[in-house]
Amino acid sequence: MGEPGSSARQALPAELSSLVGRAAEVAHALALLATERLVTITGPAGMGKTRIALRTVRELCGASGADVVWADPSRLRSSAAPAGAAELGEGFEGREVLLVLDGCEQLGERAGELVGELLARWPRVRILATSQRILGVAGEALLAVGPLALPAAPEDPAEPCPVAQVAPSDAVRLYVERARGADPRFELTEHNAGAVAALCRALDGIPAALELAAARARSHGPAEALRRLAADPLEFLSDGPGRAGGADALRVCRLAAPGERLLWERLSVFAGSFDETAVAEVCGFGALGPRAAAQTLRRLAPALLAEPGAAGRYRLPLTVRAYAARRLARDPRGDGATAVRRHHERCRITAERAAQLWRSGAQLEARALALRELPELRLAMDPRSPAGPAGALEIAVSLWFLWSACGLVEEGRGHLERALAQHPAPRPARALWLASWLVASVGEASAADPLLVEAWATAVQEGEDTVLAYLAHVRGTAALWRDRPDEAAEEYRDALGLLPAEPEFGPGRRALESALAMALAHTDPAAVPFRAGASDGPDLWARSWAGYAQALLQRREGRPALARTWLLRSLEAQFALGDRLGQALSVELLAQLEADLGRYEPAARLLGSVSGYRPTSACPPRAERTLRLRLTPEAFRAAHAEGARTPLRRLLPEL
Numbered sequence: 267m268g269e270p271g272s273s274a275r276q277a278l279p280a281e282l283s284s285l286v287g288r289a290a291e292v293a294h295a296l297a298l299l300a301t302e303r304l305v306t307i308t309g310p311a312g313m314g315k316t317r318i319a320l321r322t323v324r325e326l327c328g329a330s331g332a333d334v335v336w337a338d339p340s341r342l343r344s345s346a347a348p349a350g351a352a353e354l355g356e357g358f359e360g361r362e363v364l365l366v367l368d369g370c371e372q373l374g375e376r377a378g379e380l381v382g383e384l385l386a387r388w389p390r391v392r393i394l395a396t397s398q399r400i401l402g403v404a405g406e407a408l409l410a411v412g413p414l415a416l417p418a419a420p421e422d423p424a425e426p427c428p429v430a431q432v433a434p435s436d437a438v439r440l441y442v443e444r445a446r447g448a449d450p451r452f453e454l455t456e457h458n459a460g461a462v463a464a465l466c467r468a469l470d471g472i473p474a475a476l477e478l479a480a481a482r483a484r485s486h487g488p489a490e491a492l493r494r495l496a497a498d499p500l501e502f503l504s505d506g507p508g509r510a511g512g513a514d515a516l517r518v519c520r521l522a523a524p525g526e527r528l529l530w531e532r533l534s535v536f537a538g539s540f541d542e543t544a545v546a547e548v549c550g551f552g553a554l555g556p557r558a559a560a561q562t563l564r565r566l567a568p569a570l571l572a573e574p575g576a577a578g579r580y581r582l583p584l585t586v587r588a589y590a591a592r593r594l595a596r597d598p599r600g601d602g603a604t605a606v607r608r609h610h611e612r613c614r615i616t617a618e619r620a621a622q623l624w625r626s627g628a629q630l631e632a633r634a635l636a637l638r639e640l641p642e643l644r645l646a647m648d649p650r651s652p653a654g655p656a657g658a659l660e661i662a663v664s665l666w667f668l669w670s671a672c673g674l675v676e677e678g679r680g681h682l683e684r685a686l687a688q689h690p691a692p693r694p695a696r697a698l699w700l701a702s703w704l705v706a707s708v709g710e711a712s713a714a715d716p717l718l719v720e721a722w723a724t725a726v727q728e729g730e731d732t733v734l735a736y737l738a739h740v741r742g743t744a745a746l747w748r749d750r751p752d753e754a755a756e757e758y759r760d761a762l763g764l765l766p767a768e769p770e771f772g773p774g775r776r777a778l779e780s781a782l783a784m785a786l787a788h789t790d791p792a793a794v795p796f797r798a799g800a801s802d803g804p805d806l807w808a809r810s811w812a813g814y815a816q817a818l819l820q821r822r823e824g825r826p827a828l829a830r831t832w833l834l835r836s837l838e839a840q841f842a843l844g845d846r847l848g849q850a851l852s853v854e855l856l857a858q859l860e861a862d863l864g865r866y867e868p869a870a871r872l873l874g875s876v877s878g879y880r881p882t883s884a885c886p887p888r889a890e891r892t893l894r895l896r897l898t899p900e901a902f903r904a905a906h907a908e909g910a911r912t913p914l915r916r917l918l919p920e921l
Contacts, residue, residue, distance in 0.1 A: 274341040274354055278334065279320055286443065286473075287414045287436030288318055295322040295409055299364070299392060302407040303385060306370075306395045308568040309411035310583050312474030315396040316368055318411060322394065323366060334364045339380065340372040347379035354380075355388055362390045370397035371569070374523060378402045398569035412572060413471030414440060417463040427460030437466040440473060444480030452483050461488035468495055470571055470583055478503045499588040522566075528554050529562045530582075532601065534591035535609045538641025539573040539581045548608045552601065576638075603652065610653045613639070613646035617664035624667045625774060627804025630842060636668045649685040658685040659697040666700050666772055670707065671807045673844035679704040695725040695733045696771065703740045707847060711744040711883040735764035736772050742781060747884040751788035758782035776803055780811035787818035794819060810839035810848055817855055826859050833859075834920055841921065850879035853914065858889040866896045867905040868917075874909025875917055 370377040414436035532549035550556030570580035623632035649655035669678025698721030706714040725733035742757030813836035820829035840848035860869035
C-alpha cells in the first residue's frame with residue numbers, strides 16, 4: 267500500500283465500524299473499478315461516501331493487494347492543476363496505483379482539471395473519487411449514493427406503529443445500532459417505534475445525521491429528539507450551543523461559488539421537493555436570473571436529495587436548509603423577503619391549478635398535484651407569513667377538495683381555523699363556509715352553527731350566492747348524518763336552486779345532485795333525479811356518491827347483489843381519492859347488506875373498520891341497530907374491535 271509522499275497524501279484512515287445498508291454500493295464500486303479508470307462516488311454531505319470508498323479499498327486490497335494511495339485534495343500546496351497533479355503523483359512513475367481522492371468538492375471546479383491531468387500523466391493510475399459534485403471528466407463512471415432506506419410514513423400518525431413495520435429499514439437499523447452504543451439499555455419497542463421512524467424520516471435517512479441524533483439517545487429519547495430537531499436542527503445536530511451547527515451544511519455552502527451559494531440560500535424557502543421550473547420561478551431573480559438558477563441547480567444536483575420516484579425533483583438536506591435559511595434571513599439585499607413572496611405566489615397558482623383540474627374532471631391528477639406540493643402549500647397557508655391570513659385562506663379555499671373529498675379533513679380544518687382566528691372582521695364568506703363544512707364533517711354538527719350564521723350574513727353582504735348554496739349543502743349534510751333525510755333533501759334542493767351552472771369554486775352541480783339523491787333514496791325513491799347513468803360524467807367524486815345512492819335504491823328494491831356491485835364501484839373511487847367519509851357510508855351500507863343475509867359478525871367487522879371515519883355527532887349506523895339485536899354484546903364488541911384492527915381492503919378482497 268502506498269506511503270504518503272506529500273502533505274496531501276495520507277495514510278489510509280482507520281476502519282469504520284458500521285456500513286449499514288451500503289453493501290450494494292461497495293459491490294458496485296468494486297465492479298466499476300474493475301473496468302474504469304475514474305470512478306466518482308457522488309452524493310450529498312453526510313451520506314457515507316468516505317466510508318464506502320474506504321470499505322471498497324479494503325475489499326480490493328484483501329482480494330488483490332492493490333497499491334493504494336489515499337489523498338485529501340484540500341491539502342494540496344498548489345491550486346494549479348499541473349502542479350497539484352505533480353504533487354499527488356510523486357513516485358507514481360511505472361506503478362499501478364489506485365489513487366483515492368476524498369472530498370473533491372473542496373476544490374470546486376478545479377477538481378475536474380486536476381483529475382484530468384492525473385489521468386493524462388499516469389496511464390496506469392486509476393482514481394476513486396468522492397465528491398458532492400460530478401467532476402465532468404471524460405470517461406467518468408458515477409456511483410450516486412442516496413439516503414438509507416426509510417420506513418414508510420403511516421396513513422394515520424395517531425395509530426400505533428408496530429416494531430416489525432419499521433425495524434427492517436436501514437435508517438432505523440443504523441439509528442438503533444448507534445443508540446445502543448450511546449445507551450446500552452436502548453431498545454426499539456412498540457412505545458418508541460413510531461418516534462424512531464419519524465425521526466429517521468425527519469433526518470432524511472442521512473447516515474451522519476442519524477448518528478449524531480443517536481449519540482444523544484441517553485439524554486434525548488426519540489420523541490424528545492424530534493421536538494428539539496423541529497425547534498432548531500442546527501443546534502440539535504451540533505456539539506452544543508454557540509456553534510453554527512451542521513458541519514456538513516457549513517462546508518457545502520462555504521465551498522460553493524457565489525452563484526451557487528446564492529441558490530443554496532434561496533432554495534431554503536422550499537419545505538419539500540422542487541424541480542427546475544419551480545426553482546426558476548421562485549429563485550430566479552436579481553443577480554441570479556431564471557435561466558441561471560435552473561443551470562445552477564443542475565450543477566448542484568449531486569449534492570441534493572433526489573426525490574424518490576420523481577425524476578428531476580430534489581430536496582435540501584435538513585441541516586443545509588436550516589443553515590441556508592439562517593443566511594437568507596440575514597441577507598441585507600432583501601432576497602429572503604423576495605423569495606418568500608415568489609414562493610407564496612407560486613403556491614397560490616398551484617392551488618388554483620389543482621382546483622381547475624378538479625373542476626375539469628381530472629380529479630386524480632388534481633389530488634396528486636396537491637399532495638406533491640403539500641409541503642410548500644402548508645408553508646403558504648401559515649397566517650404568519652408575509653401574505654397574512656388572507657393569503658393563507660385563499661389557498662386553503664382553493665384546496666377545498668383536498669380537505670373534504672380526499673381525506674385530509676382535520677388538516678384542512680386546522681389551516682382554516684388558524685387563519686380565520688387572525689383575520690380581521692369581516693372574515694371571508696368562502697373560508698367560513700369551508701370551515702363550517704369541515705367542522706360538521708368531523709365533529710359535533712352544532713359546533714358548525716356559529717360559522718354557518720357568520721358565513722350566511724357575510725355571503726349576503728358580499729352577494730356570494732354560491733356560498734349561500736354551499737351553506738345549504740352543509741346544513742343538508744349535517745341533517746343526513748343525524749338521520750334526518752327529509753330535512754337534508756330540502757336543504758339540498760335549496761342548494762341546487764342557488765348554485766350557478768358552473769361554480770368557480772367548490773363542489774360542482776353533479777356532486778350536489780348526488781347528495782340530493784342520497785337523501786331521497788331514504789324517503790322518496792321515485793323522486794331520485796337519476797337512475798340510469800349514475801356512473802357517467804367526469805366528476806369521479808360525484809360519481810362515487812351517485813353510486814352510493816344507487817346502492818340504497820337497489821337494496822330497497824330487493825336487489826342486494828346489484829347494490830353490492832354499486833358500492834364496490836363507489837369504494838374504488840373513494841379509495842383512489844382517499845375519501846374517508848365516503849368510505850364510511852359505503853362500508854356501513856355493505857354491513858347492512860351483510861346483516862340482511864344473516865352474516866352478523868362480518869357485518870360488525872366492517873363497521874369496526876370505519877368507526878374512526880364518522881363525525882362524532884353522527885347517529886349510529888343503521889346496521890348497528892340490527893347487529894346489537896342479533897349478537898351478544900361480547901360478540902359484537904369482539905367483532906367490531908377486530909374490524910378496527912384490520913385494514914379495510916383485507917375485509918373487502920374484491921377491491
